[in-house]
Amino acid sequence: MTTYLPATRRRPGTDAPLARRRLVTNAGPADVLFRAVARGGGSLVLVLMVMVGTFLAYRAWEALRVAGFSFVTTQDWNPDGGGFGIAAVIVGTVLIALVAIAAAVPLALGAALYIAEYAPRWLRRTLIAVVDLMAAVPSVVYGLWGAFFLQWRVVGLSRWISDWFGWIPVFRVDGVQRHDPLTTATAYTSSTFIAGIVVALMVAPIACSIMREAFSLAPAGEREGAYALGATRWGMIRRVVLPFGRGAIIGGTMLGLGRALGETIAVVMIISPRFIIQPHILENGTSSVSSLIALRYGESSPFGISALMAAGVALFVLTLIVNFLAAWVVSRSRSGAVSEV
Amino acid sequence: MTVLDRAQPPAVNTPVTQVPPRPAGLPPQIRRRTRGLRRTDWLAVLGASAAASAATGVLWMQLGPFTGLLGYVVVTWLVLVGCYALLISFDENLSAMRDRVASLAVHSLGLVLLLALLFVIGYTLLRGWHALVHLNFFTQDLRSTQATDPLTRGGVVHAVAGTLIELAIALGLAVPLGLLAAVYLHEVPGPFSRFLRTVVEAMTALPDIIAGLFIYATLVLIFRLGPSGLAAGAALGVTIVPIITRAADVVLRLVPGSLKEASFALGASRWRTTWYVLLPSARSGLATAVILGAARAIGETSPVLLVAGATGYLNLNPLHGSMMSLPLLAFTLVQSPEHNEVARGFGAALVLLVLVVVLFVITRVIGGRAPGDLSARQRRRRATASQRDAARIAQRRGGRVVTYAPTTPTTAPLEHP
Numbered sequence: 001m002t003t004y005l006p007a008t009r010r011r012p013g014t015d016a017p018l019a020r021r022r023l024v025t026n027a028g029p030a031d032v033l034f035r036a037v038a039r040g041g042g043s044l045v046l047v048l049m050v051m052v053g054t055f056l057a058y059r060a061w062e063a064l065r066v067a068g069f070s071f072v073t074t075q076d077w078n079p080d081g082g083g084f085g086i087a088a089v090i091v092g093t094v095l096i097a098l099v100a101i102a103a104a105v106p107l108a109l110g111a112a113l114y115i116a117e118y119a120p121r122w123l124r125r126t127l128i129a130v131v132d133l134m135a136a137v138p139s140v141v142y143g144l145w146g147a148f149f150l151q152w153r154v155v156g157l158s159r160w161i162s163d164w165f166g167w168i169p170v171f172r173v174d175g176v177q178r179h180d181p182l183t184t185a186t187a188y189t190s191s192t193f194i195a196g197i198v199v200a201l202m203v204a205p206i207a208c209s210i211m212r213e214a215f216s217l218a219p220a221g222e223r224e225g226a227y228a229l230g231a232t233r234w235g236m237i238r239r240v241v242l243p244f245g246r247g248a249i250i251g252g253t254m255l256g257l258g259r260a261l262g263e264t265i266a267v268v269m270i271i272s273p274r275f276i277i278q279p280h281i282l283e284n285g286t287s288s289v290s291s292l293i294a295l296r297y298g299e300s301s302p303f304g305i306s307a308l309m310a311a312g313v314a315l316f317v318l319t320l321i322v323n324f325l326a327a328w329v330v331s332r333s334r335s336g337a338v339s340e341v
Numbered sequence: 342m343t344v345l346d347r348a349q350p351p352a353v354n355t356p357v358t359q360v361p362p363r364p365a366g367l368p369p370q371i372r373r374r375t376r377g378l379r380r381t382d383w384l385a386v387l388g389a390s391a392a393a394s395a396a397t398g399v400l401w402m403q404l405g406p407f408t409g410l411l412g413y414v415v416v417t418w419l420v421l422v423g424c425y426a427l428l429i430s431f432d433e434n435l436s437a438m439r440d441r442v443a444s445l446a447v448h449s450l451g452l453v454l455l456l457a458l459l460f461v462i463g464y465t466l467l468r469g470w471h472a473l474v475h476l477n478f479f480t481q482d483l484r485s486t487q488a489t490d491p492l493t494r495g496g497v498v499h500a501v502a503g504t505l506i507e508l509a510i511a512l513g514l515a516v517p518l519g520l521l522a523a524v525y526l527h528e529v530p531g532p533f534s535r536f537l538r539t540v541v542e543a544m545t546a547l548p549d550i551i552a553g554l555f556i557y558a559t560l561v562l563i564f565r566l567g568p569s570g571l572a573a574g575a576a577l578g579v580t581i582v583p584i585i586t587r588a589a590d591v592v593l594r595l596v597p598g599s600l601k602e603a604s605f606a607l608g609a610s611r612w613r614t615t616w617y618v619l620l621p622s623a624r625s626g627l628a629t630a631v632i633l634g635a636a637r638a639i640g641e642t643s644p645v646l647l648v649a650g651a652t653g654y655l656n657l658n659p660l661h662g663s664m665m666s667l668p669l670l671a672f673t674l675v676q677s678p679e680h681n682e683v684a685r686g687f688g689a690a691l692v693l694l695v696l697v698v699v700l701f702v703i704t705r706v707i708g709g710r711a712p713g714d715l716s717a718r719q720r721r722r723r724a725t726a727s728q729r730d731a732a733r734i735a736q737r738r739g740g741r742v743v744t745y746a747p748t749t750p751t752t753a754p755l756e757h758p
Contacts, residue, residue, distance in 0.1 A: 027611070030613075031610045031611045031612050034612035035529055035611070038521060038524050039525060040521075041517075041518060041521025041522050042526065042529075044522075045518055045522040045583075046536075046537050048518075048579065049541070049582075049583070051555070055558045056551070056558060059562070106450060107450055107457075109450070110446065110449070110451050111454040129705060134462075136636040136637065137461070137462070138641070139640065139641075139642065140671050140693070141461065141640075141694055143672070144464075144465060144686070145465065147675070148464075149464050154411065156411060156412060157415075201457055232436055232437060232440035233440055234443035259546050262546065262547070262548025262551070263548075264549060264550045264642070264646075265643055265646075265668070265672060268672075269672070290548055290643065293550050294550060297557075297647055305557075308554070312550070315548055319548055320543055323545070323546050324543050
């Protein structure tokens, strides 16, 4: 079959070809209105999000002006008489989040690989539903479990770690004799470690769900190629699935980190607040920004509220940085791209 | 191409695979199993776990000063991996050994996570059950209930009502805004919508307490709105706007471009395409997005903690007075030293969990369908509508033929589209 192109149209009387036609969409009034409304909705969401930051900063300004740079270095929280600062709570927040991520990422990765690669087909849909459901379970439920069940049962593990690995500064517990069976269990409860484990269970389903989705999208052609070259199943996973899902692994981790940094209720229910920099994760007493706000907002003077807003701004900036990094990493990766095969 | 019938040689150009005849006297061939577990695989796992638990048991009870069940399980698992690797290495090569050990690790990690998650739910179920079996738990509030009162007095109806009212306010705020923003992201591409998408993605993990602080800084401090259901609903709405926007954006991107192009080709405007093609095609996905947001909003405690206030009274007016919600109630009750209060708290958490599960099941039932993938009923309805259209068109064409071209068969080519 042949396609005949019409001869190039000439402008009458000259040799010059006709100028390229400009394509114009003539949007009717309904379309103009539609675009305006959609643009308005989008802008409203943006304004709302920007307003969250601005209003917090505006309210925090009073406290920040008084505290100055010492806001970053002070550990104590005493806005109405003496110094206040976020040094202790930010460190506590980051430590809880790091413990949570350290526990959650291997679990999430293992579960995601199991669901995407190992689980039999009939089980897979159920497991996906379970993990997605767990991501929607309210944090207060995890908090209840942590405070009433895990708290006293994990003491043995905490004691064991601190007895045998106490020479690593992070695992040391001050004021406790090593191998002393008479040590009260309360030295080990309400710690960063326990809060971190509970938060880990909360963020693991979220991270798992993201990773699982990317793993299951790994191109079939490349999988079969790996098998054809004689790879074992693990060899295929290491060379095809994991590199393909690397962006999702990092992105899921970062998203989990963002959630872990901001988690409030589960942390409040477990820790006993203490406003010093607490690098010993097994020891009783720590603090986090969100739990500070939740515990102190009720009893605060207007200036105290302003100081809490300042702490909120610090948390906001921290999570925003983490989330932007996550979005950037995910958008740069190949995850989810369709294979050319 | 494999040719088995060698009596007739094929045409010259066709490549031929010659299958040599099978020598006589060999045993019959048995199809090899290439997947599934062999007996030795099971035996290796069982043997390794027996060895591991016995070795750790000796270590725990006889040799070392170790205590605690959790530590026992962890050490057993580590020994198990070692033993298993050793057993496999007796009759496999290195890469097969790595494969087996990795498989064991992945299986156990997945199992641990799933068991832990199910256990969290099971524990709440177990502890909350005592409160739930009393009918008054669903018909009374806590206005006259003392902490020491038995479980046969007092209930959570005020918190259920508060949760539902706050949820309605939050959805009323977040659903139009979120869906509109998602449509904007999808329909009006450009640098601004790219920027908006980045902001929304970063805001998805906005700490919930920040939303509470924001509402506190605006509605409470500036507009002098006291602790109320409206403030709590607004805080929840701010929390879930980015979640709904993001989920809806992802769903809209899944609508096949050909559907939209077909609509444009028929001369529909952008607005009509969005309203009659884009949104209906993505309807189930959009519903999923909304319900996901609702599940998140229903369980959030911290925004509510800041702006709703706590009360034991049933309050149906969102504009005035404190309003209790289920997560906040659970959080408040379990801080009491009284056994019955804690039981009520677990009961409230269980009711909340049931609400979330119901929302989740609804998501599973209506969601999960790709755009254009219709249920049987929808397909029947479409077929009926399309027959009606066909009848209408035929009728109109008949009219036209009569009016404009009574004798000439101008419509003939249309008979064979």
